[in-house]
Amino acid sequence: MELYELGLKEAADQIKAGKITSVELTKSYLDRIASRNEEMKAYITVCADKALEMAAESDKRVKNGNPRLIEGVPVAIKDLFCTKGVQTTAGSHMLEGFVPPYESTVTENLWNAGAVMLGKTNMDEFAMGSSNETSYFGDVKNPWDKTRTPGGSSGGSATAVADYLCAAATGSDTGGSIRQPAAFTGLVGIKPTYGRCSRFGMVAFASSLDQAGPMARSVEDAALMLRCMAGYDEKDSTSADRPLNDYDEHLAELDVKSLKIGLPEEYFIEGLDPVIKAEIDKALENFKQGGAEIKTVSLPHTKYAVPAYYIIAPAEAASNLSRYDGMRYGLRVEGSNLNDTYCKTRSAGFGEEVKRRIMVGNYTLSSGYYDAYYTKAQKVRALIAEDFNKVFEEVDVIITPTTPTVAFELGGKITDPIAMYLNDVFTTPASLAGLPGISVPVGTVKDGESELPVGMQILAKPFALQTAMQVAYAHEQMTDFKMRSAE
Amino acid sequence: MHPDYEMVIGLEIHAQVNSKTKLFSGSSTTFGAEPNTQANIIDLAMPGVLPVLNTEAVDAGIKLGFALKARVNRKSVFSRKNYFYPDLPKGYQITQFELPIVEHGTLTIDFEDGSTKDIGITRMHLEEDAGKSVHDFGDENHSHVDLNRAGTPLMEIVSEPDLRTSEEAGIYVRKMRAILRFLDICDGNMDEGSMRCDVNVSVRKKGVTELGTRCEIKNVNSIRSVVKSIDYEASRQIDVIESGGEIAQQTRLWDEAKGTTRAMRSKEDAHDYRYFSDPDILPLCLTEERIEKIKQAMPELPDEMKARFITEYELTNYDASVLTLSRASASYYERTIEAEEGKKHDPKLCANWVTGELFGALNKMGKDITQSPVSPENLGELVGLIQDKTISGKIAKQVFEEMLETGGAPKKIVEEKGLVQITDVSALDGIVKDIIANNAETVEQYKSGNQRVMGFFVGQVMKQTQGKANPGIVNDLLRQNLQ
Incomplete structure (x- = not known):
């Protein structure tokens, strides 16, 4: 077994036990990245020197007998998190070469837990996309089939983890950007309850929806990674001042016999690939065998989630992206006057999808249209949250497919924004309601020549992520899904 | 002013909260620092940074709400006002739009004849200031931006269109400034820009009830300019109407040097600010406990102090209102009464000397009460000398001149100059x-x-x-x- 195949927990344990050093492990990843990243395009920036420095520091700590939670384990950071002294692009030409003089709270927390930074991962531009193809820095390839997308927007992180280019990675999820790529690459991806991870230093897409989370190759690793990322932060007024769970230490505490699982009928619909449904059914059958109660529930406003999401998110994005004006940092294309400079800078700096969303967002916020779109979308959002509240009175978790299809071909949907948006149909409702959700792999299906993973989504009440994780862990013990081994 | 017309005036006052830090960031608000030295990553709107509300500014807003006898909303919301400008780093200003912290208040203004008038306060909201664009840097092709001011907390106080003369508007601004200073929430210095004024003016024929089309005048930076700009703008509008024209709704700029207003932009050019509630800041919810705590700690305000002066010292309405226009003058006055131990000076006589001789002299010198060369103790002593007939009122004026020049004590001056009254x-x-x-x-x-x-x-x-x-x-x- 190669060192890079170790999971986060295993690696941390071995480093702490002195069986391997952080420097060895880091080198193993750096070597693999050097040989594969050009093709896979998982990383935009690889910071080898910094990684080795951090690894040496970790080894010193282990030697001195004061290692931290994930001491010395190399991780990858979605290029949406500002990292002090390391280029942070958000996948955009606009921020190419931007080096923040500050650190995001999530990454700061990771470094304080002992993690080593390998680099910054590729992503859809400003996290707007479901295939990673809107990135200015090239298409990321899915290790299961290199002609396919790893999903998006955290596609670089997904491929980095799935192709053993890091032990675990951070992602961010606004409408499904962790869960969908996790499903497409056979990973565990967690979108925590809104407010669980600080948004400080995370480049904003849609502030009321953005939430950081982990991507890893096992439930335990994802739980441990999240434990190292999350926490209240006074620099983010929307972060939750609630006690943190040591998620990874309580995974096996679930009593499946008393578990109530809800299956929302609106999610098992036409358009859902039957092979996906078959894989989900297999997982559900395991729970049934274990004694769980499974019941059909209804979330009647589900069909309005995608339209509401694609009004609210672009509205916030249009405003959030106004700061990229060529005046203080980032790209500047000089024009003949102020307006011309604004136009030239923003025309050159943003890609097509970002421009589309800025236009949609400004349109729906305009006076005369505001009530018809933005106000109405906010009302829909409240109704969707209410749907979930009602259902959670009856069940502990809700289980759905993560995506309606398996990973699609690169180039397959990029010219059809609506088809692309509909890929978020199962992930946006929980985003709008601020709920925690996990995508776990349930199996693989044959699609043409390819063997592709299928993801199952487990949703829980706000701040009841612990329950969802325990269900994910229980599933992991029962499933016959096997992560692909390193190529 | 044309005798057939009346003015209808409403004011928007922007008062800078005298908080040490900005409304949403921890950087300093000190006036006059080197350009761009008081702007941190939040003020610069770096990617991913977030605003955190300054509670001191919120408390200032609550205090002002009480002082204006207004409703303090238990829930208010911060919104984004979106527009592009280089001195607005985020591309939006965080302000309160639909749900301001304070609504429905009143400010009482005092006239010289002792009468008063209540002016309605529509609302008061908290918002952040923009930076400063500097265009006259000796380089035609470039402007410069100073972001020191960006994010400074402001209270925007909007009046009802209840003012009818430029004089009333001047009194209103002076009274508002007095209240802000009494509360110690704004220094009220208009020349440093910590209090600024936008004036809405329309005119109508007397007896007409509906409002005329209004113009908003910006860049009015002193109480004198408030009065002058209103007078100019009203007569401009009357001239337009009298010569058969119509008033176009406009934003106009006050030109201090020329003493005129000129069109800046018309209603058609108005921005669509695409307001929406800021998702980075949770709605501001005030607990009863916090509100009650502030209420208990409210200082005596000009109107309450005025009422006290009238009953306690038997002053006239106007003298009481003039003395209570600043905490400094009110306390100066009270110190003249209590200047000598075991002796109470005649409050009316003290009031006459403070509002008459002292204010007159200070005005001539261009000084305010805190810079008075005559201490309240010395002025009180002088009143005492008059009261016990040691000197006559006429001699007292002579002694006062001497006190202004030397800052000396009146007893000593009277003694040295042999000015003691001959009663033998x-x-x-x-x-x-x-x-x-x-x-x-x-x-x-x-x-x-x-x-x-x-x-x-x-x-x-x-x-x-x-x-x-x-x-x-x-x-x-x-x-x-x-x-």
Whole structure:
């Protein structure tokens, strides 16, 4: 077994036990990245020197007998998190070469837990996309089939983890950007309850929806990674001042016999690939065998989630992206006057999808249209949250497919924004309601020549992520899904 | 002002909260620092940074709400006002739009004749200031931006269109400034921009109830300009109407040097600010506990102090309102009354000296009460000397001049210059007798019924005594000796 195949927990344990050093492990990843990243395009920036420095520091700590939670384990950071002294692009030409003089709270927390930074991962531009193809820095390839997308927007992180280019990675999820790529690459991806991870230093897409989370190759690793990322932060007024769970230490505490699982009928619909449904059914059958109660529930406003999401998110994005004006940092294309400079800078700096969303967002916020779109979308959002509240009175978790299809071909949907948006149909409702959700792999299906993973989504009440994780862990013990081994 | 017309005026005052830090970031708000030295990553709108609300500014807003007898909303919301400008780093200003922290208040203004008028306050909201664009840097092709001011907390106070004259508007601004200063939430310095004013003016024929089309005047940076700009703008509008034209709704700029307003932008050019509630800031919810705590700690305000001065010191309405326009003048006044231990100076006499001689002198010197060369203790002592007849009122004015120049104590001045009033009847009687003996002709005039020559005799006595003779005794002695 190669060192890079170790999971986060295993690696941390071995480093702490002195069986391997952080420097060895880091080198193993750096070597693999050097040989594969050009093709896979998982990383935009690889910071080898910094990684080795951090690894040496970790080894010193282990030697001195004061290692931290994930001491010395190399991780990858979605290029949406500002990292002090390391280029942070958000996948955009606009921020190419931007080096923040500050650190995001999530990454700061990771470094304080002992993690080593390998680099910054590729992503859809400003996290707007479901295939990673809107990135200015090239298409990321899915290790299961290199002609396919790893999903998006955290596609670089997904491929980095799935192709053993890091032990675990951070992602961010606004409408499904962790869960969908996790499903497409056979990973565990967690979108925590809104407010669980600080948004400080995370480049904003849609502030009321953005939430950081982990991507890893096992439930335990994802739980441990999240434990190292999350926490209240006074620099983010929307972060939750609630006690943190040591998620990874309580995974096996679930009593499946008393578990109530809800299956929302609106999610098992036409358009859902039957092979996906078959894989989900297999997982559900395991729970049934274990004694769980499974019941059909209804979330009647589900069909309005995608339209509401694609009004609210672009509205916030249009405003959030106004700061990229060529005046203080980032790209500047000089024009003949102020307006011309604004136009030239923003025309050159943003890609097509970002421009589309800025236009949609400004349109729906305009006076005369505001009530018809933005106000109405906010009302829909409240109704969707209410749907979930009602259902959670009856069940502990809700289980759905993560995506309606398996990973699609690169180039397959990029010219059809609506088809692309509909890929978020199962992930946006929980985003709008601020709920925690996990995508776990349930199996693989044959699609043409390819063997592709299928993801199952487990949703829980706000701040009841612990329950969802325990269900994910229980599933992991029962499933016959096997992560692909390193190529 | 055309006699057939009346003005309708509403004011928007932007008052800078005198908090040490900005509304959403921890950087300093000190005035006059080197450009761009007081702007941190949040003020610069770096990617991913977030605003955190300054609670001190919120408390200031609550205090002002109470002072304006307004409703303090238990829930208010911060919104984004979106527009592009280089001195607005985020591309939006965080302000309160639909749900402001304070609504429905009143401010009472005081007139010289002792009457008052209540002016409605529509709302007061908290918002952040923009930076400053500098265009006259000697380089035609470039402008410069200073972000020190970006993010500074402001209270925007919007009045109802209840003001009817430019004078009322001036009194309103002065009173608002007094309240802000009493609360110690804004220094009120208009020349440093910590209090700024936008003026909405329309005119209509007297007796007409509907409002005329209004123009908003910006860049009005002193109380004097508030008055002047309103007068100019109203007469401009009347001229337009009288010559058969129509007023176009506009934003106009006050030109201080020329004393005119000029069109800046019309209603059609108005931005669509695409307001929506800021998702980075949770709605501001105030607990009863917090509100009650602030209510309990409210200081005495101008109107309450004025009422107290009227009952406690029997002052006139106007004197009381003038003295309570600043905490400094009110406390100066009260210190003159209590200047000497075990002795209470006549409050009315003190009021006359403070509002009359002292304010007049300070005004001439261009100083405010805190810079007065005469201390309240010394002015009180002077009033004491008048009260116990040590000196006459006339001598007191002479002593006061000396005090203004040297800052000296009145007792010492009176002593050194030998200004103590002569109350020795026998001494004065000799002088009176001499004067009567030397002015036989005038004595005749008096005896034949010309009472007015009495003044001549008094003057002669004063001349001989360098004004130190007690006027009452002199009068009595003259009457006795002339009979």
